[in-house]
Amino acid sequence: MSKEPVLEVENLVKHFSVTTRGILLKKQVGVVHAVDGLNFSVNKGETFGLVGESGCGKTTTARVILYLEPPTAGEVYFEGEDVTKTFKSKNKKEILKLRRKMQYVFQNPYASLDPRMTVADIIMEPFIIHEHVPKKKRHDRLYELLELVGLEDYHAERYPHEFSGGQRQRVCIARSLAVEPRLLIADEPVASLDVSIRAQILNLLKELQQNFKITYLYISHDLSTVRHICHRVAVMYLGKLVEIADTDELFDFPLHPYTRALMSAIPIPDPRTKVSRIILPGEVPSPINPPSGCRFYPRCPQAKPICKEKEPELLDVNPKHMVACHP
Amino acid sequence: MSKELLKIENLKTYFDTWAGVVKAVDGISLEVEEGETLGLVGESGSGKTVTALSVLRIVPRPGKIVDGRILYRGENLLEKKENEMQKIRGKEIAYIFQDPATSLNPVFSIASQLIEVIRRHQNVGKQEAIEKAIELLRLVEIPDPKIRIRDYPHQLSGGMKQRMAVARALSCQPSLLLADEPTTNLDVTIQAQILGLMKNLKKKLGMSMVLITHDMGIVADMADRITVLYAGRVCESASTITIFYSPMHPYTEALLTAVPHLAIKREKLAVIPGTIPNLIEPPSGCRFHPRCKYARATCSEIVPPLEEIEPEHYVACLRAKEIAIRSPLES
Known part of the structure; x- marks a missing residue:
């Protein structure tokens, strides 16, 4: 795998303002710090995992x-191109060109497919928008895509409600692949599926990556699937990255206390392994008033006085591992 | 241990819908002994929840219990009158629902929802009930119980709501707790908190528990025995160690290999082909045969009976003895 970065995210911030309805004007009463200064890059052909609990800003990051x-x-750079600048330019041609390169697979395959379109319409809509496949070849391409994701030809004429969750997710993947993207952002693609179906979709994603060299940004709260599919993993807590490392390195030597707690909390399907579970006190604080200093310190079993005052930086521990924690 | 508290025999619960009769539970038998935790494992549509709802006879319409016996302390619950059942629900057998956000009433405060249960089953005054309620919140480790008791469900986070639901279920010290995917909607760190709490309370109060889940990791940690369900029938029933280390049913094997394991890295996950069958016209014979890699012609003809193949190890598979499954944990 080359170390050539495809996606670079620099100091990314996303705040949402919380307003109340005043008499005439909306009044701002607070700011949700959904994403607060993220830095990471995703290399070509790899699967980069973004892990964290609900409300930590994973999905917001993907959307931004x-x-x-x-x-x-x-800033967000895709293959060196400033994404934000392109989208702001309102140059429709350029925007479409960029959209073709980056695609999204949504979490919930029940909500992300139009119930009134057939699968053929759904998968062929990108052809109409991007016009990258000549009209005569569109149907051939449709059947190619269906085969690719493990669906049959006769499925093309059906509507989403006739499919099971796993099949719907296959349709979503086929739709994303229709534009031949270079980066696929998969937002919890298996969270709503049954265990026996999960394995099918995960294997499919792996296969597609090997065949087409697609780069994945894989968002999940489930560390066991992350371990299975990702090459590198970033752990997020309350809008910040706390640790980035190669998958094996992260799972074998987690350094941040939050990562350790997260890993020890996963139930292991083996009755003989008894893990000493680190149970974190309390819950994730509100991102409206995040704690000062390190955001994890109120729940951290190893908090020191400095943690409350100074925010730790994400620093290299070794070439494969970065962590944001006061030594 | 060994005294049985709950025994379900050949339970059948059907839903009569416009499309046909959905055989959600089709001849399930299981037992729960005093003080033990039984893990009820299966995918969606396997009949886990309907089984638990049948025990309390609260299956929603058009569901109907059409056959079988549910013996609780030797008495058949299906023969009880409705007012007798009301004395059992909440007092003897309590239920924790999957989604705390919808199982708590949004227009009543926490206090009134707890007091309602306490006063219904125990002969206490209002003031005493409030004190008991506060004590319960303390038991489930809710901080500042005196203040939080006045809150409404929307003011609580998901984890807090589930603690509330646990408190409400335990309010009358039931002998049996039916916990239906109690942590599915929660984050892993909160899940660890709630499971730890339930484990401690179970020990403290000496109750039995039926833990319904699809997560093999949770049952490995919590259950003494496991019953695996598939498409409304029991596949296998044995102690937790047996299920994980010497499973005999192909579906159990498939479930164990399809789950990504944190410690074992595999290049490719084993896949169970196909999808969960439609329960209006379930496959003939063994319901797993269309997806089973060991299936033979006879599997589609004969319904495999649940047999005790080893002591305390029940399997419903015609070929259980020949196929010699190896546990994925052994390799």
């Missing part, structure tokens, strides 16, 4: 990268 939400600050 694709400019589904404009960032508050910071």
Whole structure:
């Protein structure tokens, strides 16, 4: 695998303002610090995992990268091109060109497919928008895509409600692949599926990557699937990255206390392994008033006085491992 | 241990819908002994929840229990009158629902929802009930119980709501707790908190528990015995160690290999082909045969009975003895 970065995220910030309805004007009463200064890069052909609990800003990060939400600050580069600048330029041609390169697979295959379109319409809609496949070849391409994701030809004429969750997710993947993207952002693609179906979709994603050299940004809260599919993993807590490392390195030597707690919390399907579980006290604080200093210190079993005052930086421990924790 | 508290025999619960009769539970038998935790494992549509709802006879319409016996302390619950059942629900057998956000009433405060249960089953005054309620919140480790008791469900986070639901279920010290995917909607660190709490309370109060889940990791940690369900029938029933280390049913094997394991890295996950069958016209014979790699012609003809193949190890598979499954944990 080359070390050539495809996606670079620099100091990405996304805040949402919380307003109340005043008499005439909306009044701002607070700011949700959904994403607060992220730095990471995703290399070509790899699967980069973004892990964290609900509300930590994983999905917001993905949405900001694709400019589904404009960032508050910071930059996103895709193959060296400034994504934010392109989207802001309102140059439709350029925007479409960029959209073709980056695609999204949504979490919930029940909500992300239009119930009134047949699978053929759904998968062929990108051809109409991007016009990258000549009209005569569109049907051939459709059947190719269906085969690719393990669906049959006769499925093309059916509607989403006729499919099971796993099959719907296959349709979503086929739709994303229709534009031949270079980066696929998969936002919890298996979270709503049954265990026996999960393995099918994960294997499919792996296969597609090997065949087409697609880069994945894989977002999940489930560390066991992350371990299975990702090459590198970033752990997020309350809008910040706390640790980035190669998958094996992260799972074998987790350094950040949050990563350790997260890993020890996963139930292991083996009754003979008894893990000493680190149970974190309390819950994730509100991102409206995040704690000062290190955001994890109120729940951290190893907190020191400095943690409350100074925010730790994400620093290299070794070439494969970065962590944001006071030594 | 060894005294049985709950025994379900050949339970059948069907849903009569416009499309046909859905055989959600089709002849399930299981037992729960006093003080033990039984893990009820299966995918969606396997009949886990309907089984638990049948025990309390609260299966929603058009569901109907059509056959079988549910013996609780030797008495058949299906023969009880409705007012007798009301004395059992909440007092003897309590239920924790999957989604705390919808199982708590949004227009009543936490206090009134706890007091309702306490006063219904125990002969206490209002003031005493409030004190008991506060004590319960303390038991489930909710901080500042005196203040939080006045809150409404929307003011609580998901984890807090589930603690509330646990408190409500335990309010009358039931002998049996039916916990239906109690942590599915929670984050892993909160899940660890709630499971730890339930484990401690179970020990403290000496109750039995039926833990319904699809997560093999949770049952490995919590259950003494496991019953694996598939498409409304029991596949296998044995102690937790046996299920994980010497499973005999192909579906159990498939479940164990399809789950990504944190410690074991595999290049490719084993896949169970196909999808969960439609329960209006379930496959003939063994319901798993269309997806089973060991299936033979006879599997589609004969319904495999649940047999005790080894002591305390029940398997419903015609070929259980020949196929010699190896546990994925052994390799």
